[in-house]
Amino acid sequence: MNNFQQFLTRQAIMLPVSFGSWLYFLLGAGMTFIPATGLLIAIYLAGDFSIRQVQTTSEVKRLGMTRSEYKHIEHQLSEAKSKLRQLNAHYGNIRSVQAFRQLNELNKLSKRIIGIVGQNPKKFYNVEKFFYAHLDSAVELSSKYALLANQPAKDPEMQATLQQTRETLTDLNEEIRKDVKRALTTDLETLKFELDYADVLTGKERKQLNTAETKSLPLEGDDPDDRKSTGS
Structure with a gap:
């Protein structure tokens, strides 16, 4: 698109x-x-x-594709970009280095998926979970973490909730990383096929070259001087 x-x-x-x-x-x-x-x-x-x-x-x-499919994917991309802006809005409210890195990773992975689907809308069907669930979870968790992290007093229960939220963000990062792999699946399969095909061609050429070299070698006992003397 x-x-x-x-x-x-x-x-x-x-x-x-x-x-x-x-x-x-x-x-x-x-x-x-x-x-x-x-x-x-x-x-x-x-x-x-x-x-x-x-x-x-x-x-x-x-x-x-059908026009309705195209319009639906276009709408989902627009919604995802809006959610990504919400995700980025929490950067300034996060104090933890670990949480900041997690949010930054979420942002990069999400941008990658949106970019891939933008270039090839058919890949939307490889990563529907990202658009329908994972990105929403990322926005919700980062919002929750930013809210809790900015509370002036943090009792043990709140500290435990913050730790649980960080762990969930880690798990979510892993899921979105899998989404990126799913988005690239067809590209990787195509590349593997092309490499395999290139190997087959290279093998054929090598075999043809070896055959040609074998034919050009003189047979055992076949001396060129003998052939000359025979002919005379």
């Missing part, structure tokens, strides 16, 4: 068209500024919407 690239493409088309139309309305058609500007906005919005629909249709066809 190259949304930014698609946005630039729409602007590259619609800005010149809209501005050119606006100049025509003012100079060629003799319209006043306000009606011409109103038409400029209408042309821009209608054109931008139309091109966006064409881009979506083209992307859906390229991916082999």
